[in-house]
C-alpha cells in the first residue's frame with residue numbers, strides 16, 4: 001500500500017495505530033483523509049469500504065472487507081525488503097567471502113529468509129484438514145423476533161458478512177477432494193453483535209452420541225497408525241471394526257455409504273447444524289431449532305467410479321469448482337431453513353432431540369426458510385484466510401444458545417482448545433479472518449503473537465482508574481444463558497450414562513434406507529460392498545452384516561450376497577427390544593432427488609468434442625446456446641490450440657482429450673462433420689471419453705454424423721427396453737430444438753435409468 005507512504009515517515013498501513021484517525025498521537029504532516037486510505041488496486045470501492053455491518057447493504061457488498069484492509073499487502077511497484085523493511089539489493093546470491101569462498105554467518109538477509117521459510121507450515125487440522133473457503137453474505141428474509149434476538153435475523157433484507165469453509169474429514173491437507181467422506185460446512189457469521197459460527201456438516205446426523213467417543217472414532221477412520229494407509233478412505237479394517245462395535249453409528253453409515261458422501265460440488269450439497277440448538281427471544285423465551293442449508297443449484301452427487309477417476313485426474317476438483325463458480329459469477333447460494341419446535345413437542349417425539357445420531361424428519365417438523373447465503377468472493381490468500389480461519393461451536397451470539405446434546409458439549413470445549421495448538425497461542429481471534437467486525441474490549445492480555453496494543457494501566461474489572469471501562473453489558477445487551485431447568489423426573493444427580501431413547505440405534509437407519517429411490521438404494525449397497533470387500537479380517541465384515549440386518553434385511557442380504565457370503569450371520573443383539581413407534585416411516589425429503597433446485601444448468605461443465613475437419617458453425621452454435629444458459633462449455637480436441645474446421649469457423653480448443661478426460665464433465669456434445677468424426681475415432685481417448693460419460697449416466701448430444709461415435713464406443717442411443725434414452729439427444733435436422741432438448745435433459749444432471757451394476 002505504498003501509495004500513501006510518500007511524504008510520510010512510516011508505513012501507511014499503520015496510520016490507525018499511530019493515531020491519525022483518533023488524533024491521540026498526531027504526527028507532523030499527517031493529514032491523510034480517511035477516504036484516501038484505500039490501497040491502489042484494492043478490491044474495495046470507496047462506497048463499500050464505508051458500509052457498516054448490519055446495514056441494508058446492496059447485493060455483493062461485504063462489510064467485513066474494511067477491517068481486513070489494514071493487513072492487505074499489494075506489492076505492485078514496490079522494491080523487495082526484509083521483514084524489517086530494509087531494501088534488498090541482491091536476491092540471487094548469498095554473501096560470500098569471494099565468489100568461491102564460504103558463505104558468511106553475517107548474511108542476515110539469507111538467514112531471515114531461510115528461517116521464515118523453515119517455519120512456513122503450521123499443524124494441519126486433526127480432522128477436516130483438507131478444505132476450501134469463500135467469502136459472502138447472509139441475507140435475512142423476515143424478522144424472526146418472535147423466536148430469536150440474534151443479530152442476523154433482526155430485519156428483512158439485513159446483510160451479515162460470512163466466511164464459509166468446506167472440507168473433507170479424514171484426509172490430510174493435500175488429499176483428494178472426491179474421497180467418500182462427510183463434508184464439513186462451517187459458516188462464520190460476522191454479526192454486528194459478535195461472531196457466530198455454525199460449524200456443520202453436509203449430513204444431518206453423526207456417528208456417535210457422546211464426545212467422549214470422538215478420539216476413538218477419528219483414530220479408527222484415519223490411516224492406520226502402523227503404515228499410514230489408506231489416505232482419505234474409510235475402506236479399511238480399523239474403521240469398520242470400530243463402527244461395527246458401535247451400533248449407534250448405523251444411521252450415519254447409511255448416509256456415508258450414500259451418494260451424499262461424494263458430492264458433485266460444494267455448491268450442490270446440503271448443510272446441517274446437526275445438533276439441536278436453542279433460539280432465545282427478547283423476552284427470554286426459548287424454542288429448539290435445527291439448521292438446514294439447501295443449495296439453490298440442487299443436490300447433485302458423483303457416482304463412485306467417477307469419484308475414483310476424478311481423484312486421479314484432478315484431486316482439487318471441488319476446490320477448483322468452488323473457485324471457478326465464484327470467478328465466473330455463478331455465485332453458490334443456499335437457503336437457510338429452520339426446524340423450530342418447542343420443548344413440549346420435543347418431549348413427545350419417539351427419539352431424543354439431544355441424540356446427534358437422530359434427525360427430525362421434515363415430514364414431522366417442516367423446514368421454514370429464513371434467509372439466503374451467497375458466496376461471492378474468493379479469498380485473496382489461501383493460508384491467511386482459509387487455513388487460519390478458526391471455527392468454534394462456542395462462538396454464539398445473544399439469541400442463539402445450546403441444547404444439552406452431549407456431543408455438542410464436547411465440541412464447545414474442543415474447538416478453542418485445538419486452535420491454541422494449531423494457530424500458536426490464545427490470540428488467534430486477532431488474526432484478521434477471525435476478528436469480529438463487532439468491537440472487542442476486555443481485560444485479556446498478552447500471550448503469543450499479541451497484536452492489540454491495549455492502552456493504559458487498567459487490565460481488570462471492576463476498576464475506578466479507567467472509569468469502570470470496559471463495563472459489563474448487563475442482561476439487556478449481553479449474552480445471557482437460557483435458564484433451562486431439568487424436569488424433576490430427569491434429576492438423577494451426577495451420572496455417566498445415556499437417556500433411554502439413545503439406545504434405539506436402528507429405527508432411523510431403516511427410515512433413511514427405506515426413503516431412498518431405487519438407484520440410491522443400489523448405490524448404498526454398492527458402497528457397503530466396496531468398503532467391506534477391502535477388509536482383511538472377515539469377522540469384521542460379518543459383524544457389520546449382522547448389525548445391518550437390524551436396519552434393513554434387504555440391504556444386509558444384498559451386501560452379503562455381493563460379498564460372496566454363503567449365509568447371513570445372526571442378527572446382532574439390540575441394546576433395547578422395544579422402541580417407541582416412529583412418527584414417520586417414509587420420508588421422501590431424505591432422497592437426493594427431493595431438492596432439485598431452481599436454476600437449470602447453471603455452472604454445469606460441458607465438453608464439446610471437436611477435431612480437425614469438424615463442422616465449426618454448429619459446434620459454435622451449441623457453445624453459444626450453452627453459455628447463454630449459464631453453463632460452462634469447453635472445446636475439447638485431440639490437442640489444444642486452433643482447430644482446423646471444415647467450414648473455416650475459428651475455434652480454439654483450450655482442453656485436450658488427454659488433459660481433461662470425460663469424467664470431469666457433466667455432459668458431452670459430439671461435433672458434426674465426417675472428417676472430424678474420423679479424426680476423433682482415430683484417438684483412443686475418444687472411446688474412453690464417450691464410454692465414461694455414458695456409464696456415468698450423463699447427457700450426451702451427437703450432432704449429425706457424430707452419431708457414428710456411439711457405435712464405436714459400443715453405446716446405444718436407446719435403452720435395453722427399446723425406449724429412447726432420456727439422456728441422449730441426436731441433433732439431426734433442426735439444431736435449435738435439439739439444443740433445447742439437450743438443455744432440458746441436462747437439468748436432471750444424470751439419468752440413472754441407464755445405469756447397470758457393474
Ligand code: HDE
Nearest residue numbers: 125128165184185186200201211214274410411414415418
Ligand atoms: Fe468437529 N472438529 N468435532 N464436528 N468439525 C474440528 O476443529 C470435534 C463434529 C466440524 O473448516 C476440529 O478447528 C469434536 C460434528 C467441521 O475449520 C476439532 C467432535 C460436526 C470442522 C473438532 C466433533 C463437526 C470441524 C479440528 C465430537 C458437524 C472443520 C480442527 C464431539 C456438526 C471446521 C478444528 C473448519 C473441525 C472437534 C464432531 C463439524 C478437533 C470433539 C458432529 C465442519 O476441534
